Amino acid sequence: MMEEEEGAEEQQRFSYRQRLKAAVHYTVGCLCEEVASDKEVQFSKQTIAAISEVTFRQCENFAKDLEMFARHAKRSTINTEDVKLLARRSNSLLKYITERNEDIAQFNLERKAKKKKKLEDENKNSVEPAEAGAVESED
């Protein structure tokens, strides 16, 4: 009985992995298509599959390194500093990633500010007129 259960679990793990690989393959295919469209290059199916396989495998390295970096800093949550460490081997790569990080942080900051403003505006409009007459409704 136990063996059957283990077999089924193994099968589930395997097909989960396959689904993730397929998702990676799809994204890699999209990127290849983008690159191929503006230069006149065609990518063979095997090439896309090979790049996809290598990318999937590289994720394992990234994951293990990230986990270790966070742990080294006595954290259980991986943050952007850990990700930047992954890019340390090439100066241009590190520079690019640092810039992207700033873009992301900036974008999220702006999004938060917009959300907060929206919430504040909504609150202002829903306040009872009985309260402090200082609230004006926008009509």
Place this chain on the structure above:
Amino acid sequence: MEETGAGFRKELVSKLLHLHFKEDKTKVSGDALQLTAELLKIFVVAAIRSVRQAQAEELGCVDVDQLEKVLPQLLLDF
């Protein structure tokens, strides 16, 4: 900086990373997921570019042989 449309979704990146974590308690911040997605995109684009470079003087079709040629260098950069 080129902006290309395709990329890795945060959800996919999260699943890919969690697949290999050793500890259950390990988590990833949202920003870190986004940044990792960027890093993965660069990785793929670098692979694509180096393959294109390798075949520049040859046919219009890139295959596995070319990829095998450039792979070692690509992995070293990362």
